[in-house]
Amino acid sequence: MLNNLISADAGLIWQLLCERGMMTIDDIEKITGYRQMYVYLTLGWLSREDKIHYLEKDDNLYVELNK
Template sequence: MYKQDIKINSDLIWNLLSDVNALSIEEIEELTGYNEKFIYMALGWLLKENKILLTEKHGTLYVESLKSNYSEMYF
């Protein structure tokens, strides 16, 4: 059950990042309504697939998209 939920969450987060390029964890939480533990699991999924980069700026963790087009993820 959780694996499919995490996959769906990661797809939505990745789509958000493709539109804006970088978001903080708090911004992702506000935009998606996901709780923090599911966000971190989804980010782990995306990190494993080399689709995002994590950076820290002034003590805040930001997530940046490494690809500009969602279709590139599958083709």
């Protein structure tokens, strides 16, 4: 059951990244209203599907869609 929710919300975060481009995890939390732990779960889902990659810049962790 929780896997279905994570999958659906991963799709929403994927769409958000499509629309806005590279974002910090903090930005994703603020925009979606999801708790940090849940954002990490959805990003893990997207990582496992090889949909995103991470960049560390200026002491921030950024997420971006794979091209």
